[in-house]
Amino acid sequence: MADRWRRPRVFGIVLMLVGVGAFVLLGSWQLRRAHEKEALFAAYAHAAEQAPVKLAQARHSADATRWPLVDVEGTFDPGHAYVLDDQVRDGRAGVMLFNVFVPSAGGDALLVNRGFLARDMRGDSPQFPAPPAGVQHLRALYAPPPGAGIRLGGNALPAQANWPKTTIYVDLGEIATDLGRRLDPRVLLQVSADSENRGFVRNWKPEVFPPERHYGYAFTWFTFAAVVVATFAILHRRNGRSRPIARGNPR
Incomplete structure (x- = not known):
């Protein structure tokens, strides 16, 4: 044939x-x-080892692939916080806690991601530690807000009467409207330790597809x-x- x-x-x-x-x-x-x-x-893994800069410098030098390490002083707004739900770290479900931070040097307020808090074995929400009072010195990564992915439904933030408010994605425009104040287009990922152990996990990584994908x-x-x-x-x-x-x- x-x-x-x-x-x-x-x-x-x-x-x-x-x-x-x-x-x-x-x-x-x-x-x-x-x-x-x-x-x-690779750059993000060593971000916390870079020399810290002032927030004003970071605001001018940050780009899509660079997250400067900043030293910033300011005060937390004790009355307003947001809980980013449906988060997973190392196989454990939990939340991210964002507090409003007002820099002493002026300028727009920022959301500070204070870290990941795991749910307990029954799936109940963790306790949300209040931010420290008075002027605070933070060391943090000046980074873009976490990606929203596909939005199914809305946050309905104004309809929530109690604080902290729960959100399924971080939209800084929506949160600024809810707060009635301007917000920086980036957030701070806190790397410095709190004055006491509050159970936060601060193993930061880019909120993007990994190379393997x-x-x-x-x-x-x-x-x-x-x-x-x-x-x-x-x-x-x-x-x-x-x-x-x-x-x-x-x-």
Whole structure:
């Protein structure tokens, strides 16, 4: 049995090349994103080791891939806090506690992420420690707010009468409206210890897809490209059978 090839039409060739090219471009883009995320996570892992700067300097030097370490003085607003629900750290469910912080040097107030608090074994909410009173000296990362992902429903913050208010994503515009005051477009991720142990976990990491996710996507796109080439080859291959041998009539 001999294999013979059908001559493909020009349209089929063009369609195959376009498909393969698109999938290869998508896979290459995912590889670049993976490399960027690796550099991002490596820089973030050492962010707390960098030399701290003043908040005013951080506000001018921060960009999409850099979170300056800042030293800032100010006071916490004891009456207003937000609890970011549905958080997971090291396999444990819990919340993040955000308090409003007013810098002594002036400027917009900031939300300070004081850390992760795990729920108990029954899934009940933890106790929310009140912020320390008086002028505080904080060391923190000046970072973007956590990503919101896909929003299903609203926070309905104004409808909540009791503080702290629970939220399912941090929208600084909505929170500023709820507070009736301007907020900095970034938040502070506290790295300095409190005056006493309050149970916060402050293992900060970027709120983005990890590099492994992008490598997985890249593998998928390259696989699609290989499938297109294999399908094109299969569709344009035909099997030619040899002529049957003539046999005489049986006697």
